[in-house]
Amino acid sequence: MLPWLESSYQQLAALHQQQHFPHAILLSGCRGLGKQTLVKAMAGLLLCQSESQRKPCGQCKACQLRQAGHHPDYWQETETEGRIGVDSIRQLSRFFHEHAQQGGARVAVVPQAERMTEAAANALLKTLEEPPKGGYLLLTSDQPALLLPTILSRCQQWPLAVQHVTQAQHWLQQQSDQTLPDFLLPLISTAPLEALHWLQQGLVEQASEILLQLEYYVHDKASLQQTVQLATKSQQLPLLLSWFLRERLPSLGGYQPQRYWQLLQSFQHWCRDEKLLLGQNKQLALTALLIELKRIMV
Numbered sequence: 001m002l003p004w005l006e007s008s009y010q011q012l013a014a015l016h017q018q019q020h021f022p023h024a025i026l027l028s029g030c031r032g033l034g035k036q037t038l039v040k041a042m043a044g045l046l047l048c049q050s051e052s053q054r055k056p057c058g059q060c061k062a063c064q065l066r067q068a069g070h071h072p073d074y075w076q077e078t079e080t081e082g083r084i085g086v087d088s089i090r091q092l093s094r095f096f097h098e099h100a101q102q103g104g105a106r107v108a109v110v111p112q113a114e115r116m117t118e119a120a121a122n123a124l125l126k127t128l129e130e131p132p133k134g135g136y137l138l139l140t141s142d143q144p145a146l147l148l149p150t151i152l153s154r155c156q157q158w159p160l161a162v163q164h165v166t167q168a169q170h171w172l173q174q175q176s177d178q179t180l181p182d183f184l185l186p187l188i189s190t191a192p193l194e195a196l197h198w199l200q201q202g203l204v205e206q207a208s209e210i211l212l213q214l215e216y217y218v219h220d221k222a223s224l225q226q227t228v229q230l231a232t233k234s235q236q237l238p239l240l241l242s243w244f245l246r247e248r249l250p251s252l253g254g255y256q257p258q259r260y261w262q263l264l265q266s267f268q269h270w271c272r273d274e275k276l277l278l279g280q281n282k283q284l285a286l287t288a289l290l291i292e293l294k295r296i297m298v
């Protein structure tokens with residue numbers, strides 16, 4: 001288990017051992033935290049037929065079927081980005097109300113449940129109102145606030161987060177021999193798997209380059225246009241700019257404090273709009289923000 005999710009796993013396993021595992025559960029937290037890893041481990045535990053109830057034995061027929069991806073009493077919605085329609089949830093309901101073929105539990109998993117359409121959510125509500133015996137519904141969500149309140153109230157909620165950032169840092173260091181740069185810290189403390197993705201995909205180098213470019217720009221050593229062009233290549237610009245403005249800029253000195261707070265406000269607005277803008281408008285919004293950044297320097 002991922003070390004920052006170990007204690008949640010142990011608590012859930014204890015509920016299972018005491019036969020108090022809830023019929024519907026919602027694991028929520030940042031994308032890149034590892035919710036899916038935890039959900040799969042819980043599904044394995046619920047389906048395992050061995051006596052040991054703290055982790056799946058890996059030996060019984062249920063464990064073998066699950067590992068091979070063929071367990072007839074396990075159902076999972078796809079993990080793609082698309083919406084979850086009512087047909088999928090009807091399939092889930094039918095699955096839930098059949099008899100367990102292996103004679104044990106039936107487990108259904110809905111990753112990123114906020115993707116459900118309204119009709120799908122209403123269909124799921126019916127299943128939640130009459131949970132079949134031995135049926136377990138495991139939902140995950142990056143944005144639980146987008147779920148219907150009636151769904152939230154019928155699920156036991158488990159908000160997850162990295163409790164000790166050093167645990168996640170240590171784990172990352174075991175996965176990669178690269179040095180962990182300071183700017184990665186906010187990501188490590190919220191979404192360690194995303195941080196690992198950065199390390200593996202060369203995104204750390206790209207991020208370092210952008211941060212250096214911003215520094216050059218502030219010191220009049222790089223043009224606005226070049227900086228905008230380079231910066232808009234990053235998918236994670238809000239995170240990088242946040243780190244630059246809050247951590248790096250104060251150490252560069254020579255700026256007007258009052259204007260600095262205004263800049264942080266403009267940055268918040270930019271973050272809000274950034275997701276909605278496309279193409280040229282994205283570049284224009286960033287240009288305006290960077291012009292304001294330059295103005296605060298004395």
Ligand SMILES: [Zn+2]
Pocket residue numbers: 047048049050056057058059060061062063
């Ligand atoms: Zn087993």
